[in-house]
Amino acid sequence: VLQMAPSPARLAKMFNSDPNCWKCGKEKGTYFHTWWTCQEVKKYWNTIRQRIEEITNQNQKPNPETFLLGIITQKCSKTDRYIMLHILTAARILYTQQKKKKRVPPEG
Numbered sequence: 001v002l003q004m005a006p007s008p009a010r011l012a013k014m015f016n017s018d019p020n021c022w023k024c025g026k027e028k029g030t031y032f033h034t035w036w037t038c039q040e041v042k043k044y045w046n047t048i049r050q051r052i053e054e055i056t057n058q059n060q061k062p063n064p065e066t067f068l069l070g071i072i073t074q075k076c077s078k079t080d081r082y083i084m085l086h087i088l089t090a091a092r093i094l095y096t097q098q099k100k101k102k103r104v105p106p107e108g
Contacts (some may be wrong), residue, residue, distance in 0.1 A: 001084055005096070005099065007029050007030055007031045007033075007034050008020060008022055008028075008029025008034065009028050009029045009030050010022060010031075012029075015016050021033055021034055021038050022034065022101070022102065023038050023040035023041055023098050023102065023103075023104065024038050024040050025102075032064075034099070035064075035068055035095075036064045036067075036068065040103075040104050042062075043103060043104060044091075044095065044104040044105060045062055045067050045091075046062065047080075048067065048087065048088070048091045049067075051087065052083075052087055054085055055083060055087070055091075056076065056080040056083060056084060058074070058076055058080060060074075060084075061074075066088070067088060067091075068092070069090065070085055071083055072084060072085070073100065087089075091105075
């Protein structure tokens with residue numbers, strides 16, 4: 001998922017374009033920044049985390065291994081794991097579809 005489309009920093013090396021993040025426009029748009037450390041993107045992942053906590057009644061620490069790669073290390077039921085993986089997969093797909101837009105994907 002992470003390398004389906006080049007990051008702004010990568011595109012800037014290939015073409016004469018802005019290397020800054022598409023969301024915040026302030027930081028260099030590396031993969032990790034555009035997917036995780038950007039302040040605008042953090043808000044999106046925090047919303048996803050809150051929804052997972054509401055549905056599964058489990059506290060979820062925001063970490064890229066879980067949210068970006070789908071690696072769930074915490075102990076949880078099979079049902080909760082299944083639900084979390086589906087929510088995270090849908091969230092990544094939605095983010096990918098709207099990655100170049102200034103705003104983060106809407107919730108709901």
